[in-house]
Amino acid sequence: MFRSLREDEGTDVRIAQVTLSVDGEACTLPAGAPVASALLRLGSIARLTGLSGSPRAPYCMMGVCFECLVEIDGVPNQQACMVAAADGMVVRRQDGHRAASGVSSR
Amino acid sequence: MSDERFDLAIIGAGPAGMAAALEARRHRLHTVVLDEQSEPGGQVWRNVEAVTTRRPQDLFLFGAEYADGYPFARRFRACGADYRPGARVWQVEVAPPPSEPGPPASLALPTAGRLDTGPDDDAVHVERRHTGADRHVYFTDARGSHHVAARHVLVATGAYERPMPLPGWTLPGVLTCGAAQVMLKSAAMVPSAPVVLVGAGPLVLLLATQLLRAGVKPAAVVGTVPPANWLRAAGRLLPALLAPGYLSKGLSLIGALRRAGVPSFAAVTDLRIEGSACAEAVAFRSRGREHRIAARTVLLHQGVVPNANLWQSLGIEHYWDPGQHCFRPVVDTWGNTTIAGVLVAGDSAGIGGAEAALCAGELSGLSVAWQQRRIDTAERDRRAWLTRRALKAHWSVRPFLDRLYQPPPALRVPAGDDTIVCRCEEVTAGELRRLALTGVAGPNQMKAFSRCGMGPCQGRLCGLTVTELIASIQHRAPAEVGCYRVRAPVLPVTVGQVAGLDRMPGG
Known part of the structure; x- marks a missing residue:
């Protein structure tokens, strides 16, 4: 859904890059970028809703809508748009009901 | 952490919060600024320090108004306020002792003719000095949960998209x-x-x-x-x-x-x-x-609407603004609310834009300095005069913009029954309409019957729709229908985060 502003120019050396994984898929981002930007770059959803199992992805990017709830380094229900990406972070999608009880999908 | 005490606690480091901090520091108020972002600037100047210093080649994308944020953020950082980035406030507590006087009687609802004119320098300055008990602010950051006490609290939480x-x-x-x-x-x-x-x-x-x-x-x-x-x-x-x-x-x-x-x-x-x-x-x-x-x-x-959850959780008196189609707190010309010691400034008090928010924040800072006797009335009014003029000029565009960009009824209350209104609990317009027709009394009963507004966003993305839907079905005014009763914590917090507060005030 999103791509880097400088896809063609390669990596800007002035900006530190970090690499995290989303459901096992690696994604490199500028340091300080929100985790949710990795989801949008990979075109990944954040979660399935608890009721109908519909896919949801980041919507507001400013901590208001809570659509981007994911598991980050084992802690569930984190707002991916409010957490800065860090090297080696492990992000997992949340799946419906089980996420509600704090147990992530594996 | 728990024993920290300030003259002023500002929630939000956007234009209003930063301007208030600068003014408060000018009068040597011991000030803390809590903001959920990692850098000052709010949404309008978001990430402006990092863009200016590390990606200057991208500045042209955003225009001159964005670049202006950088020197302002630098001044804010140097002003001597205790700035806490990454701090998410989930509760402001106002527990007045029985002896504390109630809201000022003169702080009346704005008259209909004044609703879309914003702050008015002809209005009576109903400001009173709040010298009562401390207000308490609870927040979570990367290191855990904390509490600060302050004589005054300024809510400058900005806006989010309607x-x-x-x-x-x-x-x-x-x-x-x-x-x-x-x-x-x-x-x-x-x-x-x-x-x-x-x-x-x-x-x-x-x-x-x-x-x-x-x-x-x-x-x-x-x-x-x-x-x-x-x-x-x-x-x-x-x-x-x-x-x-x-x-x-x-x-x-x-x-x-x-x-x-x-x-x-x-x-x-x-x-x-x-x-x-x-x-x-x-x-x-x-x-x-x-x-x-x-x-x-x-x-x-x-359009955008006030980020109102925090001030709503305090029970501040509010009104429905038919021009902006949202609820706004009742404030005097300085941002003082009906709760003594609590002010609201900037877009969280009604959408006036970033320039107006800078002025409003400054006026709130002045008011707190006056209430805490750092300046006398003459100095306060002298300093406020130019700012008020500027504020009025910035607000003069709003009636035009509010009318031009008023969302059409079909995009405020969905016409189709299958459209989701509450994204968290997946409640459709059809279900809400059916309940509204059965005579649901208001948004709170609607919530109890349908789970609408009961999800993690706590009604931020369905509240206004529910109010207007009930109003349109039941042929009532939105003001009469009212809004969700918002309670702290206004953000989800874990039991561990609450237990992690090392000591409750007075405990």
Whole structure:
């Protein structure tokens, strides 16, 4: 859904890059970028809703809508748009009901 | 952490919060600023320090107003306020002892004629000195949860984009225009083509031109302003011309889009986003014809509304503003609310924009300095005079903008029954309409019956829709229908985070 502003120019050396994984898929981002930007770059959803199992992805990017709830380094229900990406972070999608009880999908 | 005590605690480091901090520090108030972002600037100047110092080649994308944020943020950092980035406030506690006097009797509801005029320098300055008990602010940051006490609290939580409930708005690939701006400012990313912008308001035009500069030409800008809005706005054009720069800037944005050949549609109806697993197209009617535009990213916007949860949780008296279609706190010309010692400034008190928020924050800072006897009345009024003039000028464009960009009824209350209103609990307009017809008393009963507003966003994305839906079905005024009763914590907190507070005040 999103791509880097400088896809063609390669990596800007002035900006530190970090690499995290989303459901096992690696994604490199500028340091300080929100985790949710990795989801949008990979075109990944954040979660399935608890009721109908519909896919949801980041919507507001400013901590208001809570659509981007994911598991980050084992802690569930984190707002991916409010957490800065860090090297080696492990992000997992949340799946419906089980996420509600704090147990992530594996 | 728990014993920290301040003269003033400011929540939010956007234009209003920063301006208030600068003014408070000028009068040597011991000030703490809590903000959920990692840098000062709020949404309008989001990430401005990092962009200016590490990606200066991107500054041209955002324009001069954005670049102005950098020197301001530097001044804020140097002002001596205790600035706490990454701090998310989940409760402000006001527990007045029985002896503390109630709200000032003179702080009455604004009169109808004044609703869309914003702060008025002719209004009676009903400010009183609050010298009572401390207010308590609870927040969580990366290191855990904390508490600070302060004699005064200023809520400067800004605004967020008005929800735009239409068919398909929950599909992945549908975001707000503001979200795309955050991606540009904080992650140096742009939406993948084809991109369609849908809605109305200054931000739609601004974002479309920013995307153009970033090399992404929108596939279309789909405008939702009904023709009748132009007629209603025309009568307010004259005062709008007195506001510095707003209209000329708007026209130049429109010109840039025209020159770039961005296809645009006006006064569209029957809007919907199509797609199964993600957004695939935007469909609508325009000038009697059906259109369907392929889209990978759909960016919605229909204005912004106050980020009200925190001040609402305090039980501050509020009113429905029929011009801005939202609830606003009752404040005096300094931002003082009906709760002594608590002020609201900037867009969280009503949408006036960043420039107005700078003025409002400054006035609130002055008021707190006066209430805490750092300055006398004469000095306060002398310092406030020019700021008030500027504030009034910035507000003079609002009646025009509010009328022109008022979202059409069908985009405030969805016409179709299947459209989701509450994204968290997946409650549809049809279900809410059925309950409204059975005579549900208001939003709180609606919540109990349908779970609407009971999810993690705590009603931020359905509250206004529910109020207006009940009002339209039951032929009542939104003011009478009211809004959700918001209670702390206004953000989800874990038991561990609450237990992690090392000591409760007075404990």
